[in-house]
Amino acid sequence: MGKRLMYLLGILLTIVFGTYFSYIMCCNQEDDSVNNTSTSTATQKKVYETPTSYPFLVKDVNGNLSLNAKDNFNFEASNLNFLTPISSSLDLEIGKLKDYFSSNTDKSLSITGYYTDEETNDSAYPNLGLARANSVKNFLISKGFPSKIMNTSSELKQDMIADSLHVYHGPLAFKISELKDNTEDLDKLAKYIKDHAIELHFGSGQFKINLTLEDRQEIADIAKYLDKVDGATCIITGHTDNTGNPEINLSLGQKRANSVKEYLIKNAAIPADKIIATSKGQTEPIADNNTKEGKAKNRRTIITIK
Structure with missing residues (x-):
């Protein structure tokens, strides 16, 4: 085999191997792109919305009271009864609230329960918000709060988000006001x-x-x-x-x-x-x-x- 022929054969082999490796690298990049897209989609599926959380907060702007706790009464979705037991920090704040009303008999407590219209309402009330407020009210009565000073209401919170266990964290609001004669x-x-x-x-x-x-x-x-x-x-x-x-x-x-x-x-x-x-x-x-x-x-x- 002559030198010229060997030279031409070397050029041909270089072209063939170069084409082959270029093809392999291109395919790998496409596969990586597909894998990255799949990984991105999977990651997105694992991202959950942050649950809504309403801490226990009670203030009397006309009196000397400001109570708060990170925890609150929690409710399973479509349920009127709060989960028990309540936290020790919440129980402590409730004790302080009871003492406040014992010393301030001219005050009243309003309890507003939150709900979404996606929940199933099996209570005897028009909506779960009102049922939840009354559930908490009866608990406070059992703790020694006078029933006459408490009023309940409800509010639709369509943007309220439950956690992965379908629990709503603190879907309630509390407000202190002057006690009125409603005879x-x-x-x-x-x-x-x-x-x-x-x-x-x-x-x-x-x-x-x-x-x-x-x-x-x-x-x-x-x-x-x-x-x-x-x-x-x-x-x-x-x-x-x-x-x-x-x-x-x-x-x-x-x-x-x-x-x-x-x-x-x-x-x-x-x-x-x-x-x-x-x-x-x-x-x-x-x-x-x-x-x-x-x-x-x-x-x-x-x-x-x-």
Whole structure:
């Protein structure tokens, strides 16, 4: 083989190997690009929104009080009851707040519960915010706070974010103000409740409770009235149609009244000792028991106050 031929062969091999290595390097860069894109996408999927956190904060701008704790009452999504136990730091601040009200009897405490419209509301209240506020209020009552000084309300917080365990951190706000005489307002509320007694209807032999939004608001009104008026009582009366034995119907009416009482205790946080459940059985029909429609109207449970 001549020198010229060897020289040409070397050039050819250089071109071939150069093309091969260029191809390999190009493919590797493309693979790295794909891998980087996949890694970036995976990283984005691991980024979670920071949960919203509302610390416990109570101030009286007209008095000598400023309480705060990093912790607060926490609630699982779609739940009206706060998680227990509460932190020791929160319990300490609540003790200070109780002492403040013991020395300042002219003050009142407003509790506002937050909620989102994405949550499922299984409470007896119009929304979970009001249910949560009442849950905390009843806890404070158990700690010695007078029920008459506390008022509850709710606020929709659509941007509120739960943590990865579906827990909302402190969805509440507290405010101190001057205690007002609301006797006239309570008298009006009592008249409204009595004029608009809640009437629940049941299928034959059934106990399932279905509340309208109006029913839920009236239950909230009843809970508020029971809190503010000494000796006030919620009366639940069960009624039936005349199908079957009168004694069995009397018992059936009582079972329905008892189920409503248990529902209000669990879902409206109304104290058991403020509810009286009774039965009239088939003795007080409001419609003709000879018709299907009349029987349906007579199978009812009435909720009002006394």
